[in-house]
Amino acid sequence: MTKEVVEGEVLPLFEPHPARDARSPLLPERHERDLFICDIMDAVPKADMASMEHPVFSLSTKPDLKIRRYENGDKFVEVTPSVKGMATVFDRDILIYVISQTIAALNRKQKVSRTVRMKAHDFLIATNRVTSGEGYDGLKAALERLAGTLISTNVVTGGEEIFETFGLIDRAKVVRETREGRMQDIEITLSEWVFQAIQANEVLTLHPGYFRLRKPLERRMYELARKHCGHQPSWSISMEKLQSKCGSSSTPREFRRLIKNIIEQDAEHHHFPDYSIGMDGDIVTFLNRKHVKNAPRQVSYSSKEPRVDPDIFAKARKAAPGYDVHALFHEWVSWWRDTGEPELANPNAAFLGFCKKRHERSPIGQ
Template sequence: MTSARSPLLPDRHPQKDLFVCDIVDAVPKGDMASMEHPVFTLSTKPDMKPRRYQNGDNSIEVSPSRYGLATVHDRDVLIYCISQCMAALNEGRKVNRSMRFKAHDLLVATNRQTSGQGYQLLKDALRRLQGTQIETNIRQGGKEYFKVFGLIESAEIVRETRDGRMQDVEITLSDWVFDAIENNHVLTLNKQYFFLRKPLERRLYELARKHCGAQPKWKCGLELLRDKCGSGSTTKEFTAINFEDHRG
């Protein structure tokens, strides 16, 4: 005896459990771990060189995909996602690792160009963020990791205009980043951060913000500063660095 066939078609497009980013002028926030440690490359060209950073008991290994390592400017995407989540939590709203936002809103909030090239650069950033693999024992939100993961688990363009511009984007953050959100392991960034042109300038601001936020000064040796910045220069080169021409 066969069972009766349902008169209804199956739900071919079930609603995902999404957090929708819709808070205007959310205060920029960055996770503390990647503000202190060199997760992102300073290079403005495809960086295919794996790197390892060791400071005491803390270690981090970063490996590129075929698109290269995630860059300091790619970090804008994570800052936007973290900022939206923290603003929602402050309003008593529920958030989760998967979120949807308007590409245009992210570009405007992070002071990026909204031309066709701006959308293409955002696509490239999503590829690098998903493809860059990290292995670390650095604690994030009270947890210690001994596994390999990407900065984002996945990214999807939900809608795209005929001229190739994204409208809606869905991102699923890595556990590492989301743990920082859930445990409030984040710091507020000045909105002028997005006006800093050079990767090294942004990186130096992140380090200063992380270490000087609760104390009047922070001392750091030149070699350690170079390593924390993620620079591939020698100490002598780093000392005489030209911000205008630096490529990491």
């Protein structure tokens, strides 16, 4: 299968579809999950702040063999790929999953270590990937790129500034396989750099919709917005600086075209998680949707969906502090459908109960 090499596009592994121009800007939601049964959803997506700040992952969809160096003041990050190429933005999903599981274990007062065991199938479901053989092959290739990509940096994690060179993961080991040779359990040993960030709680929660973003560039832009805008009303950055932080190898003219296309798609579909995006000349601005009056919500109703009162979302924020309550509403509706669409005597109370239980199972650290 040929792979289109465009920063603004996605690996065919995630969505092989001939109608490229007519498709949604989001990947399909492949797996409906009962959040009260499926343990993997107890861990909300989290990423370490150091790699959110610096362009550690490639935006390319072909083997990226170029050594890259990013400097910001007296801090620098140099990324050296292996012969199989630099780890990609999509390979990062593995780190997000492992970090999320580790933080969830810490919240449950469990002991954690740099070596984490995970089930390959759970990972594919949690990150919205296909569970066919292609999905497992992609996971294996991603592990190889993560282990082979070397980082040289003096960026501080866990309060320590150390110059060192390390892999994004130290090692990966397939512990069990099915009779067909498909991996089941995997052991991943995180680098000390990443593990120090976890221990120091230098992580940020990501919107669940992150895993539905098709474009590598969109995922990178969301990371930067989450890191720099956070819960503030807005954050602005020059086009040149944004390109540098994204790690884009496009020409400035092409990068501007890609950004403009993303902005136009978001204006039509409102698909970009948490933030809307605008451009004024050479300045790109991310606006926190929660602070924009009459901003389009990332929740849509159908005639079959349970309805809640508009003011219930304020109560939901108190029931599940730190969560995007509109994303929780979408997950609640998915759970409702998966359980057979039962009749709800009081949808408001049912939704609030869902939010409360989600928070109790996995509270978001402040």
